[in-house]
Amino acid sequence: PLHYDRSDRVQGGFFYNNVRYRDAHGRLFFGGANGLNIIEPNHIEYNPFPAQVSLKSVRVFDEVLSTLDSAGYAQGMVQLKHHQNTLSFEFTSLHFAAPEKNQFAYRLVGYDDEWIFTDASRRYANYTNLPPDEYQFEVKASNNDGVWGTPQAISFLITPPWWQTPWAMLSYVIFTAVVLMLFRQFIVMRSDYFNNLKLERVKRENLENLNRAKLEFFTNVSHEFRTPLTLIAGPLQALMEIGEGSKSVKQHLMTIHQ
Template sequence: DFNIKYDPPKVYIADFKLFNKSVLPGEKSVLQKPIFETDKVVLSHRQNDISLQFVALHYSNPIKNKYAYRLEPFDESWRITTNQKEAFYPNLPPGEYHFQVKAASDKGVWNEEGAHLLIVILPPWWQTWWAYLLYLLLFFLGLYSLIRWRTKSLELEKMVLEEKVAERTSALNQSLENLKSTQSQLIHAEKMASLGELTAGIAHEIQNPLNFVNNFSEVNTELIDELIGERSKESAERDEGLEEGLLLDILANEKKINHHGRRAQGIVKNMLEHSRKGSGDKEQINLNALCDEYLRLAYHGIRARDKSFKAELKTHYTQDLPEIKVIPQEIGRVLLNVYNNAFQAVENIEKPVVSVTTRWRENLVEIETTDNGPGIPDEIIDKIFQPFFTTKPTGQGTGLGLSLSYDIVKAHGGT
């Protein structure tokens, strides 16, 4: 028996190409010696398009030689080829690669040792370890700067906040001090609003004398202009009779102006005396007369604001009602608030009616005011005497009218 031993073919890397161009060894080349004698090639990140040619030295039947190659870790398995004796690897990313190639003869005997080449593609500078170290240092430097900036910002914000807190505390203290004064002013404002209603109610009485004053003043202005024109003429052309007539007319008008001015002054004086009357002393009064007086004043007040408003006033006064001891100004303010609310409730009613009734019941005087308006909704009926509660639009009511009225009635022992 004969055992025939076939030797495997020797395999070599015959050529190394960059971008499909053969690389020759030299001082400025990536190859310092021929490729088949080279174990390692170092390339830049731009030299990432490579190809390698290989050859097997076995001549018994070279056409049937086989090759297997791979580039670790790029290739997961061996690539088998017969005719193609070149491996192409374009656009390789930076990294370390191990190229291996082995060959088999026509008898199928493989040269397992094969040929090897270590290929290193260097990363660009911004992907090197020292670049990453620089990035890390810059990151920590930026983080440190951010922390310092944030810390300083927080300290500054803290200082600003402390200043604002101090200012706010001071403002709150001032507001607290002003609150009592403001409350008093609001109460005073509500009282003045009541006075305003009274003023509107009697303003029509002042309008007539003021109209007379204005009219006679205009006439006198015309007469004086005419008199000045007459006196500017030459002595021979002047009409003394006309001048005397003009002076008499001016004098008569001045007397009328004075008369109607005093009339207006008297009305204002009476109004001021009426407004100053509430000194805190109680007086015996006829409540029917007080109710009727303020009903008329409230009605004239709303008519002064809206000439088109008309309402039917109904009164049912108990004639044998005894006089009672109250502060007239205070009770008048209560009546004015109640009447104003009644008139405002019927402003949009086709035929508005406001009724006032007085009764004597169990040693108490009862005043009842009714209207044919929509009424007070159940959900707010319990709130109408709360200070500052109002259903009027913003700026049209303080919400103190009924609250003050409630306090006044309670102070008089009423409910």
């Protein structure tokens, strides 16, 4: 659809609903508070020329980056530090037929999901606190009849801080693996230590039980032998006192008594 405003010499204010007419030649008549407007559709010239867009400046915070040539084209990849993550892009159109009707669309590839549209009154885009990554800012413009031109682009890389670099991440992994290995070794050594203590305690208890059993055994055996020997000692003493028998018999009695 075509849109007309005061820049096309259409009267301001409002039009009356009932004051409209189309004649036999296709001309359209509209009456309003400020007069009459006549539109001849057959004589409307369509603008087929796409609008060219140019980047005027790229700012990091308030500092202008000298990465654009005189025509507004980017000169290679722009590399920024992790704290240079607030950027502003200013752009304009090189199409001067009714420039107030130029439209713009921009997006930050890697950040924006869709194109963001704006008009000639707002020809800039701001981004704050961008995370470290590789981005491409693209902007395009349309002429007064909505014909879009080729997008202009600038690529830039926000590098991560040293503690987020691949080497730092690798060192974190290695450090964590070493800590886990040492912790596992500590757990194994601690378990072996307590197992050895338990084993020594069991051995000591077994030895004490064995000694106690031996003592009880010999005590019982001694008691069992002591009772018969006591019964024998009396008659043996009597035989020795009587003194009967040969000398060899007496010798044997003395041996038994001992």
